[in-house]
Amino acid sequence: MQQDQLIAELQQKNERAFERIYQLYSVSTYGIIFSITKDEKVSEEILQDVFMKIWNNASSYNPEKGRFFTWVLNIARNASIDKIRSKDFKNKRLNLKSDNFVDILESKSNTSGKLDAIGLQKYLDILEPTxxxxxxxxxxxxxxxxETAEELAMPLGTVKTRNRVCIDKLRSTVI
Known part of the structure; x- marks a missing residue:
């Protein structure tokens, strides 16, 4: 079944199409979620939530605005960020064991393996360092x-502008 047909059937609430979408996208979606949360159980919960949102909001997907995979990853990314910013998640993190901090620090500084796993590294390599x-x-x-402005020691407005420019460059490279 071709992707366009699969998406159309998903939008018509076809359960088989939903199962196929899950098979196609769950692994990479979980990877994005885990790279943000750093917690297997939380990532699994968010993955379920993401696919419930896909099921419930499939009709809002518009192929003219972007690829389906990008739409799915945006849902996953937003759900993950919402979770790690929640009070519940932050309170649980206060009680982490010290051996967990090594993984957190290492993952904060190195995302190249994750990018390669989802096929973005070749596109990001083309971009300038900033x-x-x-x-x-x-x-x-x-x-x-x-937080990005603070981390990079640049004004917030500059971060917003450069982000928009960088995403446009990335979009033109990928599309």
Whole structure:
């Protein structure tokens, strides 16, 4: 079944189409979620929530606005960031064991393996270093624009503008 037909059937609430969508996208979607949350159980919960949102909001997907996979990943990214910003998640993190911090620190500094796993590394390699850093912080590490501005020691307005320019460059490279 071709992707366009599969998506059309999903939008008509076809359960088989939904199952196929899950088979096609769940692994990469989980990878994005886990790269943000760093917690297997939380990532699994978010993955379920993401696919419920896909099922419930399939009719809102518009192929003229972007690829289906991008739509799915945006849902996953937003759900993940919402979760890690929640009070419940932050309170659970206060009680982490010290051995968990090594993984957190290592993952904050190295996302290249994750990018390769979802096939984005070749596109990001083309971008200038500032764009790479912005995209890494904002999209793969879940930083807010304000946190990114602080991390890179640049004004918030500059982060917003450069982010828009970088995403446009990335979009033109991918599409």
């Amino acid at each position: 764009c790479k850093k912005l995209i890494d912080l904002l999209f793969f590490k879940g930083f807010t624009q304000k």
